Amino acid sequence: MNHIDSEFATIEWNASAQAVQLAYKETSSAYFPDHSAQPSSTRNELRHVLETTLDVAKEYRSVNIIGDMSNLLLLTNEDEQWSLHNWLPRLQEVGVRNMAIIPPHTLIGKLSLDVLMRQMQGINIQRVSSIAEAQYWLKEQRN
Numbered sequence: 001m002n003h004i005d006s007e008f009a010t011i012e013w014n015a016s017a018q019a020v021q022l023a024y025k026e027t028s029s030a031y032f033p034d035h036s037a038q039p040s041s042t043r044n045e046l047r048h049v050l051e052t053t054l055d056v057a058k059e060y061r062s063v064n065i066i067g068d069m070s071n072l073l074l075l076t077n078e079d080e081q082w083s084l085h086n087w088l089p090r091l092q093e094v095g096v097r098n099m100a101i102i103p104p105h106t107l108i109g110k111l112s113l114d115v116l117m118r119q120m121q122g123i124n125i126q127r128v129s130s131i132a133e134a135q136y137w138l139k140e141q142r143n
Contacts, residue, residue: 004049006049007025008045008046008049009024009049010022013060013062014066017138018142019064019065019135020053020062020064021065021066021068023067023071024049025071047087054090054091057095061095065099068102070102070103073104074108075112075113080116084119097124098125100125100128100137101127102128102129102134103127
């Protein structure tokens with residue numbers, strides 16, 4: 001069952017991994033490093049995707065998230081801070097404990113994600129290379 005299937009991302013329930021699965025599409029790579037050049041619609045779409053991920057985690061009482069960020073180019077500093085100080089605490093409140101992340105393809109995207117991941121506390125985060133690897137890792141966390 002898809003909860004979002006927009007031009008920007010898909011969010012669905014992955015029953016075999018017992019996880020909310022988020023995948024950014026290629027159109028999400030329109031994220032611009034210069035904050036002033038970033039369309040507010042892109043920023044709003046990113047936050048909408050993260051809010052929906054939170055809602056689906058709450059709905060399914062999920063402790064797991066799979067994030068395929070391979071198509072995400074870059075997070076702005078503002079979005080990093082919002083994710084850390086607004087979204088992440090609420091994610092923890094609903095019981096999310098494990099996050100398997102497929103990092104962005106671009107070097108700048110990987111660096112941006114690394115900065116964010118180093119600051120994330122309270123959630124077990126694992127970089128993976130595929131959805132299959134994410135499912136395997138999340139199943140190991142249940143044991």
